[in-house]
Amino acid sequence: MGYGYTLDVADRQTATGDIGLVQAFVNTVDLQDGPEELSDPNTLKRWLVANGLLDASQPVDAQDLRHAIALREAIRAVIGANSGSKVYPVDIATLNEAAAKSGLRMRFGADGRPRLEPEAGGAVAAMGRIVATMHAAMEDEDWTRLKLCSSQSCRWAFYDRSKNHSSRWCTMASCGNREKARRFRRQTKTQA
Ligand SMILES: [Zn+2]
Secondary structure (H helix, E strand, O other): OOHHHHHHHHHHOOOOHHHHHHHHHHOOEOOOOOOEOOOOHHHHHHHHHHOOOOOOOOOOOHHHHHHHHHHHHHHHHHHHHHHOOOOOHHHHHHHHHHHHHOOEEEEEOOOOOEEEEEOOOHHHHHHHHHHHHHHHHHHOHHHHHEEEOOOOOOOOEEEOOOOOOOOOOOOHHHHHHHHHHHHHHHHHHHHO
């Protein structure tokens, strides 16, 4: 128990590869308790460089930060569709804008496989690479396992490894139990 258990729960909910990168981007903020990892252009740049989406020589400004956060929340909304939420036109527009601005084009790589690559440079291209990664992730049959926590104040992206894809909460320790307690209180109130 203790530490080992907590890590184990976290690991079980973390995807790898393209799905994992999309998940990591969306989870750069904990909407419920903070912190916001992308708090300024520098932290955004560090994240993009660390994930191989941007060359360290490229600048990142406040406008790039606003775009990145808008894109992140649009991606969160699309992931929400895997757990039954509605996707709004504004989210689709944000995704299409990021794809168009970066000039995503299909290119064959040295390995002979096609992928989407941005024609633009800098942070705009990095946003395009995130959209391209999302596109690749959505081709994966496991994409639908990436879900949002059903707690409206949480909406953390988690990877559902359960056999029948039935998980609804990000972690039993926080959201699952909290929601159960809330429901229990509601029931007791109704009965009283
Ligand atoms: Zn949660």
